Amino acid sequence: MTMFFQVAIDGLLTGMVYALVASGLSLIWGVMDVLNFAHGEFLMLGMYVSYWLGFLINFDPLISWIASGVFCFLLGILTYKLIIHHCLLGPPLSALLATFGLSMILKNFALNRFSPNYRLLTGTLLDGKRTLIGNIVLPMPQLITSIFALVVVFIIYYVIKRTRLGWAIQATAMDKEAAELMGINTERIFLLVFGLGGLCVGVAGGLLPSYLAVHPEVGGLFGLIAFVCVAMGGFGSIPGALLAALLIGLVEALGGFYIAPVFKYVVVFGLYLLVVMLKPKGLFGW
Amino acid sequence: MIKENTKKQDLLWYVLIVVLLLVPFIPQVAANSFTQHVFILILLYASMSQAWNIIGGYCGQVSFGHSVFFGIGAYGAGMAVVKFGITPWPGIIIGSLLAMVVAVLISYPCFKLKGHYFAIATFAIVEIFNRLFMVWYWVNGALGLDYPMVKTGWTNFVWYRTKIPYYYGALILFTTIFSIVRFIERNRFGYYLRAVREDQETAEATGINSTFIKLSAMALSAFLASFCGAFFVQYNFRVDPPMVMSLQVSMVFVLVTILGGAGTLFGPLLGALILIPLQEYTRVLWGGLGRGTDLMLFGFLIVLIMVRQPKGIMGLINEYLNYRKTRKIISAQPEINS
């Protein structure tokens, strides 16, 4: 039984990181109906920012997540200005393919600049620390990262549900033209939403190097899982993405442990298919 | 006027085929096996993308799952040669039929999903298939199937010292698939496909069984994609899951078609004509540096095209033609007035 809870907790901790990565994607998707294929690469660059800050000037990931968040915010804004803005006019796929191209550029840019070396921060504040609840081991880096993730997701959710800006975002998501008539500068909202999406993933990227090695290919699977979380949660729903991410983390861990590790992603993707077969618009979709 | 256009297009089509038939006789090409390789890849990728175009372009169901069918065809040929030690042909046929069945089985439930939900569902399917094939002992799992030395010739569809037969094989594949699509485009089925793409509800109200149309388009598309997969294996003498059944392979289908222009007959060819030489020659030039320069440039070009002309190169050409047309009309106007 301890084993079961241990595995489940591990899964939930992973799930919360997925949630943070996915909530950015979900926001972008919900408001603009654009799938950002380069999302995983944003994460990778965020991790590099945090890594270099740690490596060169000894910043702890607990501080440098701010920097990588800001970096990815700017990256998001830049992406929107230079690429997405132009693609919104075309068929829905064009933005997807453009971001696919972007992901290739970013991945190989990292390869070019930082070499294919995998890099891990050692000697961080949380490095190797653990707490115990009964017999269940809670590794500190994961725990702190997860708590951070949860907090950021809630802040984003709060901003969207409770602030003027959030209402403007919601209005834009529901009906762009109507929002424009109401005097909302949708162009700026789009810009901001892409920035916020980047911010979420940047924060995640900032925290991860404390226990995950950084290399140019690290974002790939994260990006893919974020896609699945978002689609499973439902169109642009942040609580949906959160729930889906936790579910995916859980299923991944339990499936990996009780079926076979090699099948863990099969179980995850299978779960996704099952959910959308039953609810074609995802858990919280409308 | 439509008639006239058709004739023009026909002529263009025949000229194209004749030119392609003669390509191996160009001394430059005949002497240069890498150029031959590039030509073969262009034809193969154009065929693959054209197969995808049926469902993705004409019917508007953006599937990232085509590498599954591509892979099944590939494994069909590979298993026949490696495991059973016979000619690949029965394997190709069985693989293609199997791909068709799998296509229908997996896409029937998926067609309930719309837009990005459908696209991501097909992502998931590729990942599932990829990982299952990775551990499936009977097809050698992650080890993949390596071709033994077999007798060359059309029976085995294997040549070691020359690429010209491969070229003609690819040309046959290309012509067949393009002719099929060309036939479809001008007939009832093609119009129905487009109707379903534009508005499913209207299509249904006009008496079109959209589920049947989508399923048959998917089946046809999978069947043809599977043939391309078999060709790919016969050309590379090896098959393993990441090589034929992965998201990366799926992206090629989509990328080439969309870059060229989805839902147009010549889009896939144009896409392949630009993308493949670019991919191959940038790799030749900069790949050896090991700095990812080639892939960065490749990504940059994709972004550039999507940003400047989201409808692909065909969109660009159409725009240009329209521009010329309007200019003609404008320049013709004063004469009428005076």
Next chain:
Amino acid sequence: MPLLEVCEISKKFGSLVANSKISFKVEEGNIVGLIGPNGAGKTTLFNCITGIYKPSEGKVFFDGSDITNLPPYKVARLGAVRTFQIVHSLKEMSVFDNVLIGAYLRERNTEKAREMANQCIDICYLTKIKNTRAGDLAIGHKKRLELARALATSPKLLMLDECMAGLTSTEVNESVSLIKSLKKKGITFLIVEHIMEAIMPIADKVVVLNGGLKIAEDHPEVVVHQESVIEAYLGQKYSKKFQLAAKGRNI
């Protein structure tokens, strides 16, 4: 035997009753108007008849066969073809191609289908714009394009959902005369319409819905005198006008 027979159709969305036990008949060769205030359940009824919704109870018979739970395309194949209130044109295709898709329903041969499509385009006065992209059309043309595409399927029953809303008065007149001429060719119509001036003169019968119930079914001139209809739907202005007119006739 009527061409279309609606028997006791009900449709509920959760606790909301959109249609409640509605029955009426459409005789062959007639024009039947289906009217009622906004939210009366007209479009829902249309959707139930054409198979987009499954009715909660009741049956629909068309041309002697039960079409209650048939999918939309089968209904269309039997010859009951509809248009949509919010136009659904196939945007990226030309006007001609739009109509051609309708024509393909009965004619597999491309050449013959083209001929048929051309005829329908001529009938609906779309000849001049037949190579235009459907998405670029003005609303009036779009509505007529819907009609043309439906027409090309050689329907027995044409069901038009507010095909004149948003048109200029000239366009409305054109449409009215078009419907009249089509009626002469033996096509039956079931028309949902808000513009009374358009529907009243041409309808052989109107069915009035209110709040999901059928409150009247009769010849237009009779219907307009019914108290319930006047109250529920026509409102003060029209009732006065019609009553005045009736008085005038009496005197």
Next chain:
Amino acid sequence: MNFIKKISIIILTTLLVFTLVNGAAFAQEKIIKIGTLFPLTGSCALAGSRCKAAVETAVEVINNSHPECDVPLAAQEGLLGGYKIVLVHADHQGKPDIAKAEAERLFDQEGVYTIVGCYNSACTNPASMVAERQEKIFMCGCSSSAALTERGLQYFFRMAPTDKTESIEFCDVIEWMNGTKGANLKTIGIIYENTEFGKHAADEGKLAAAEAGFEVVVDVPFSPGATNMNSEVQTLKAKNPDVVFGACLGGDYTLWVRTMKQMDWLPKMCLNYCTGYQDPVITEQLGDDANYFMGGTGYAPEFAELMPAVAAVEKIYQEKIGVPFDSDSIQEAVATFILAQAIEKAGTLNYDTVRDTLYANEWNSPLSMGGKVAFVSGGQNAKAMSMITQLQGGEYKRVFPTELSTDEVIFPMIPWSKR
């Protein structure tokens, strides 16, 4: 309009540049072109770029006079009385189809004499087939799949020990431990990345274990590039094998070790195929956590006294890439040296003569452990050997076989809590 022009200009220039490059004939006559084919982008790019640098280093030593290096051909300049080696690099991105296409291009278009490559066994296979069909020599440094040299190819030579020999050696170690130290090790768990490389290693590991009479209680393949390895490690932990065989590449290896630390679990002994474990940056990355793991190592800087000639060559290598040789990359350098020696000895570039020379002689190879290279039919280097090392205090200590060992094995591995 403008855009069309721009695009066509881009494409035309690309093509033009290509034709120019293609057409440019080398003016110098006395050169031997050698192609390298490694994964320079993609998930194996790190290893690929090191292998490429190793070949470059070897060529540097051969082409120029390097009297400080005590390796064959270092003192003289070039081969065959003045022939210089020119390298043509290619990238196969870890994809077999590209490997085949690039091998064909290197041979047909670039006109290379031979190819050194390809790191990934899955890519070496089709690429070496290209060479075989053209009856040209293919030199393979470090691809470890035993199947490569069991194909009966005529022109294929591989320097590194296979995962088969490594597996057998692993079992020997366990038996030795049981025999001399009373370790009482019985059960084995295998964790490997589910790719061609990992699967091969695991299969050979299972065979060897079965032959030696050990029980493989758990077999954990995982998808490379995973976001976490919790369930993999949990599965191992649940079965708690005495010994774990690992076949994980760099990034996954660090993740694996870290995850084990978090789960607070270690087997008594951990043996790794020559990959993540012997990467020179591993101790930097993992710090003390890397200690007490063991593995097969063909070369590590700590072997200096065994292989004194390496240091001078390594200096050149380190200038290029910043890290010392590892057992994969050094094999690629060996491959290059052996080829050059064979050409020198054969005195001709005729493929058959060079091939026969390669087979006929035992080669002096200061960069290989044991100092000798000799090929048996199929192209395997029969003298290939590796040592079992254990990371102690960040250094690779030789522990087995005993006649070459310097340090005692620390057994069992010191649990995380006591470090």
